[in-house]
Amino acid sequence: MKHKLVRDLMLSLDEYATISSKDTIKQALLALSKSQLGLTQDRHYHRAVLVLKDGRVIGKLSHWAILRSLEPKFLKRDDESSLSRAGLTDEFIQSLKDTFSLFTGSLEQMCRAAGRIKAVDAMVPVGESIDEDATLTVAIRNFATRHTQSLLVTRNGEVVGILRLSDVFEEVADIIRNS
Numbered sequence: 280m281k282h283k284l285v286r287d288l289m290l291s292l293d294e295y296a297t298i299s300s301k302d303t304i305k306q307a308l309l310a311l312s313k314s315q316l317g318l319t320q321d322r323h324y325h326r327a328v329l330v331l332k333d334g335r336v337i338g339k340l341s342h343w344a345i346l347r348s349l350e351p352k353f354l355k356r357d358d359e360s361s362l363s364r365a366g367l368t369d370e371f372i373q374s375l376k377d378t379f380s381l382f383t384g385s386l387e388q389m390c391r392a393a394g395r396i397k398a399v400d401a402m403v404p405v406g407e408s409i410d411e412d413a414t415l416t417v418a419i420r421n422f423a424t425r426h427t428q429s430l431l432v433t434r435n436g437e438v439v440g441i442l443r444l445s446d447v448f449e450e451v452a453d454i455i456r457n458s
Contacts, residue, residue, distance in 0.1 A: 285418050286411040289432045291335070291439040292329065294345060298398055300332040304348055307340050311450060326428050329441065330402045336431060336438035338402035348393040348401040349386075408433045415450065418442055422455035 289330040296314035298307050307328040314328075408431040410417055421430055421445050432440040 283415045283450065284411065285409055285413045285415065285426050285430075285432055286414065286440075288446045289411065289442045290446075292438070292439045294326045297331050297336075298328055298340075300330050300397075300399045302330075302398050303394060304345060304388055304396050304398055304401060307393075307398045308345070326445075327441070327445070328399050329397070329431075329438075331382075332399075336405055338396050338399065338404045339431065340402045341428060344401045344403055345393070346413065348396050349389040381442060405431055405438065407431065409440065410434070411439060415447060418447060419451070422447060447457070 296307075296310045298310050302310075307330075311328050327339045329336050329342040330340055359379055366443050407421070407427055409421055411432050411434050419431065422429075428444050430442045431438045
């Protein structure tokens with residue numbers, strides 16, 4: 280049996296929601312909504328927007344990044360999972376949030392403010408990537424160890440697409456069902 284490669288399941292950049300590094304989170308969400316309209320029945324919804332500068336991908340604005348933008352203090356702090364991995368208890372993390380008054384105000388106020396934030400200030404910079412010629416086994420290992428929803432796909436060091444956990448999961452599920 281031929282090994283499936285990342286390029287067999289990835290979405291190319293022209294199939295994915297992209298925005299300029301100058302755009303706001305509101306503009307990113309509008310682009311995300313627009314990209315969902317062109318999806319076929321066999322494709323899952325996009326869960327991120329790729330941020331471009333001079334035609335090159337410089338980052339990814341994920342659901343998590345957008346939710347973190349509701350609290351601007353999070354844009355300058357490590358996320359809770361980093362605190363948990365450092366051994367801090369959930370109770371201690373909650374006390375930090377209470378002490379520093381995180382997520383205060385109405386949801387509408389927080390959303391209006393987040394919509395004006397530049398996407399580049401909230402995005403996850405390019406870092407986790409995988410070569411298009413890597414096997415899906417390597418991709419699965421990356422997903423499992425990095426706990427990420429997508430990986431940027433590269434060719435000769437340039438980002439050419441995105442590999443989504445949902446598509447890899449469907450491939451694995453099909454193989455299990457048919458074996």
